[in-house]
Amino acid sequence: MQYDVVIAGAGPVGLFLSCELAQAGCSVLVLEQAGSPDSPLKRLPFGLRGLNAPTLEALDRRGLLDAVVATQVLRPDKGPPPPGTAHWLAQSRPLGGHFAGIPFALEDVDSGRWPRRLPTPVPDQMAVALQSLEAVLAERAIALGVRIVRGCAVLAVSPDEAGMAIETSGAPVHGRWLVGCDGARSTVRKQSGFVFAGSPPEFTGHTLQVELADPTVLTPGRQFTEHGMCNFNPPGTLALADFDGGAGHRTPLDLRTAQALLRRVSGREATITALHLATTWTDAARQATAYRSGRVLLAGDAAHMHSPLGGQGLNLGIGDAMNLGWKLAAVVRGQAADSLLDSYQAERHPIGARVLDWSRAQVALMRPGPGSRALAAVVADLAATRDGATYLAERLWGVAQPALFDGDHPWVGRSVPDVRLADGRRMGELLRAGKGLLLGLDSGVSLGPIIDHVSRSFPCVMSAARGALGLGAVLVRPDGIVAWACDAGGDASGLESSLERWFGVRR
Ligand SMILES: Cc1cc2nc3c(=O)[nH]c(=O)nc-3n(C[C@H](O)[C@H](O)[C@H](O)COP(=O)(O)OP(=O)(O)OC[C@H]3O[C@@H](n4cnc5c(N)ncnc54)[C@H](O)[C@@H]3O)c2cc1C
Missing domain, CATH: 3.30.70.2450 (Alpha-Beta Plaits)
Structure with missing residues (x-):
């Protein structure tokens, strides 16, 4: 069978990516070696996973958040936490999280320091069971026409003229593209000659x-x-x-x-x-030195692995999938050159490297010995301050990530704020079609005749907005990253080149 994209692995990253690709019109096959999605390691208490702000935003931007919230654990209306739930989550004084076991209090976090965030119904963090999250994603994937074959492992892969030939434990399959979302021991990564570099385990x-x-x-x-x-x-x-x-x-x-x-x-x-x-x-911390080799791409744990300390791996992987999905779909549809995929590596590799270092820093604090214990005491003192708790929350919740790329406006390369339009719709809702968006918020900004050309590719919304943080107009990629912006009363210079760079739209 021939597919546009074959994905190895029906973990959270493979499933999320399959939804992105299918929503954008690609034919997608997901191969999963496990015969059943059910596993005690994915249920509570072992399967508890913390989701951070970018992941929750991604779920909201695809209309999946409500279904995930419905499965949420540790909600006051669901009674006491289940036995064995992580001790720090069940504390009476709400905690914001922890760094190498050093907790920080929610009430110490100063969210006023994140001027780029607007008030939003999307939470900054949430705990779910991995199995429930995967069930929500698999249901969406199937509804979008993704074929998921369980009990079928990818064994060997080789490039040919039309893409990738894939040998499996069942029938051979063919994909124009192959994405390895097959976890830390990825067969796709090993078979395709990627270098997985990093540091060996200490514990x-x-x-x-x-x-x-x-x-x-x-x-x-x-x-x-x-x-x-x-x-x-x-x-x-x-x-x-x-x-x-x-x-x-x-x-x-x-x-x-x-x-x-x-x-x-x-x-x-x-x-x-x-x-x-x-x-x-x-706690081995390794990362593929490249995320693409020809027609093969890596995402999630297949691209980077580290200890689960601080709960970052799943969030990192969903970020990969959100970044890669629309780009790969545009290449598959022939609307973008292969070179658009270079931006996947350029944008996601540094974020992965940062998370690996976050994990290594925690291991350094956990090492047995008086030096580490003394250092941990210093970090505990800092975590108990407003600055310290806010810094830790920024990193853990992912609410103040660096810009993915530079531009002429400070918003460019960052996640778009959850602007609410005059008609009540939020930015998160506007992005649910999985398409780019040109949003004119201030009638003083003239976007001129380019609008006609843009609207053939994706929605253009002209509307007054509440709480737009001074934005006049904003071009948003399907993943919610700002491609171009100008202030209220500003002009549209630079818009055309951004449209061409990210969407191939030319006049
Ligand atoms: C104890 C623990 C706690 C954690 N807590 C958090 C947390 O709070 N927050 C967080 O963000 N992250 C957390 N993580 C990390 C998170 O679980 C992983 O980063 C995440 O599951 C990675 O998703 P993935 O889809 O990339 O890979 P996986 O979840 O590993 O899924 C890969 C899938 O590929 C399949 N597969 C493997 N080989 C093949 C093959 N050859 N062919 C076909 N299929 C194959 C596997 O069966 C699996 O279903 C934790 C991890 C652990 C171990």
């Missing part, structure tokens, strides 16, 4: 679900010890960081070895009476 992370003879032996929450870190969420959910250089990764644990590990890392005489679930991960 093995173990997530365990157990029954304890006496849970009071362990202290709830995160404790740093002589061998690493023990995070206990009663009654029996444990996350352990064992600074063994990653030696314990993927070594199956039985009850006896799990108990020895727990005693060693926690330093307590805890007794495990039953071991229900165990999985491992490490």
Whole structure:
């Protein structure tokens, strides 16, 4: 079978990307090696995932946020958090998040320091179960005509004149393009010769679900010890960081070895009476040096991996998919040259590198030893200040990301604010068609005859707006990034070149 795009992996990133491509008119096949989307590792408590502001904005901009909110965990109207939920999420004093286990309080975060954000019903952060998120995305993908084949692994890939020939555990398939969204151990990445560069692991992370003879032996929450870190969420959910250089990764644990590990890392005489679930991960931090090789692209964990500390990987991957989807669709449809894809690497690689360093910085604070503990005490003091909490929130929630590219206006390269038009519609709603948008907010700005040409490609909305932060007109890419802007009373210089650069629109 021949498809415009074949995606390896029906994780959150592959599914989100498939929706982007299908909405833009591409034929899409998703191949997933697992036979079922159901897994205890994707359900609570192990499957808890924190979503940040750019991810929630992306979901809103595609009309998926309400369905995801409906699955949200830890909502006051849903009663107390489920047993084993991360201890810091269940605190009575609302926390904004944590850095290497060092919490910061929500009330210390000064959101007034983000002048580019308008009040919006879209939250800055939210916790969901991975399985529920994937279910929402898969339902949308199927409704858009994406074919998802489960129980079918990508085994080998090779380029040919028409695209990529893909050998699978089922029938061979062909795609004009192939995107590896097949996770940290990506077959697509390995098969296509990408370089995955970075730093080796310092510790093995173990997530365990157990029954304890006496849970009071362990202290709830995160404790740093002589061998690493023990995070206990009663009654029996444990996350352990064992600074063994990653030696314990993927070594199956039985009850006896799990108990020895727990005693060693926690330093307590805890007794495990039953071991229900165990999985491992490490803090290895690696990133593909390129995100594209010919007709093959990488997104999500396939492009970058790091420890789950601080909950960034899924958010990073959804950002990749939002950035890549419309560009790849434009290339597939013949509306843009392949070179548009260069901007995917240019815009997303630095963001990935920044997240890898964020993860490494946390590992440095977690290392056993007096130096790290002393440094952690300093960071804890800073996290308890308004400046410190605001800085951590900016990074964790993704609310103040650097511009993706330069332009003549300070808004260019940044996520567009959630402007509300006079008729009540929000920017997030205007973007749901997955198309670019030219929005004239101030009648003093003359956009002239270019409008006719633009409106053949995507919507042009002329409207007064409330809270437009002084914007006169703004050209927005389908991913919600500002391509061009001018102030109220300004002029439209630079608009035509931006239209050509991002949308191939020429007069
Ligand atoms: C304990 C833990 C907590 C985390 N918490 C957070 C958090 O709070 N916030 C956050 O943003 N991130 C978090 N993460 C990271 C996040 O889960 C990942 O970054 C995210 O799942 C990556 O999505 P993905 O679609 O790129 O890859 P994956 O979720 O790994 O999906 C890849 C898919 O590809 C399939 N696959 C693999 N090989 C093949 C093949 N050869 N052929 C076909 N299919 C294949 C796999 O079966 C899988 O379904 C956490 C991770 C862990 C382990």
